[in-house]
Amino acid sequence: MTEADDRIMSATYCALCKHGYADLTMHDIAVEYEQSKGNLHYHYDTKRDLLLGFLDHLVERFRGRLPDxxxxxxxxxxxxxxxxxxxxxxxxxxxxxxxxxxxxxxxxxxxxxxxxxxxxxxxxxxxxxxxxxxxxxxxxxxxxxxxxxxxxxxxxxxxxxxxxxxxxxxxxxxxxxxxxxxxxxxxxxxxxxxxxxx
Incomplete structure (x- = not known):
């Protein structure tokens, strides 16, 4: 995962905590990402694409928390x-x-x-x-x-x-x-x- 991807996932986490799923917008995530919405769209076309990427991230994060x-x-x-x-x-x-x-x-x-x-x-x-x-x-x-x-x-x-x-x-x-x-x-x-x- 690149540094940008890591920051986007962190921003998505923060935005989800603040706004929940139903009210979440790409703008909300961009604010947490501290970049323009256009910059966010460079990485993910839609909110759905980004959230699917976020779920992939959660799977990998859980894998990393598992014991040796x-x-x-x-x-x-x-x-x-x-x-x-x-x-x-x-x-x-x-x-x-x-x-x-x-x-x-x-x-x-x-x-x-x-x-x-x-x-x-x-x-x-x-x-x-x-x-x-x-x-x-x-x-x-x-x-x-x-x-x-x-x-x-x-x-x-x-x-x-x-x-x-x-x-x-x-x-x-x-x-x-x-x-x-x-x-x-x-x-x-x-x-x-x-x-x-x-």
Whole structure:
């Protein structure tokens, strides 16, 4: 990513936080970019093109927050929870979650938005599934752990936590604690109870 691209993505983030998706204009992003709207159009023809680029950026940013694949499975699991359910720092972070929820609402009507969001969801699921499979193979996690069931439930909890953070102002920390407890009692080898989704 070039320096200009990085600045445009930062400007888009700031503009989304201030204006939300529905009221966002290229002018709003240009103001945050501290360049003319024409300069912004040099990089992106339309607001839709820019927002699709922004979603690609979010996927890469999330990938960068994930733990090192060479770390032990239990550390990777902890890092995964940090990357997906970090507590809101209030202010702009909550506003951004609201704007992101608005972007997600476009998915049923726009295939390109849906594809970007599906890529983010796939990355989340593949990462967790790999962590669990590696943990089972290394003997850290219980042999009867079901990576698919765990991944499905975890993805649903993460999605729900983000919606509740926007709708009710709840911190994702509660969902993080719920998952951490579930993992401790149903995933680790010492756990007495088998993993059961739901």
């Amino acid at each position: 694949e060479d770390a032990p499975p239990e550390e990777r699991l902890e890092g995964f929870l940090d990357a997906t359910l970090s507590p809101s720092d209030g202010g702009s972070h909550r506003e951004f979650r609201t704007a992101l929820l608005e972007l997600k609402a476009q998915a049923p009507y726009d295939e390109a938005f849906r594809d970007r969001l599906a890529a983010l969801d796939a990355l989340l699921r593949e990462t967790l599934r790999d962590i669990v499979e590696d943990g089972i193979e290394s003997g850290v996690f219980a042999e009867d752990a079901d990576p698919c069931a765990l991944t499905d439930l975890t993805a649903t909890v993460i999605d729900g936590a983000h919606v509740r953070a926007v709708t009710f102002g709840e911190s994702p920390a509660a969902a993080r604690e719920l998952l951490a407890t579930r993992f401790e009692t149903h995933l680790f080898r010492e756990a007495a109870e088998p993993w059961v989704a739901g």
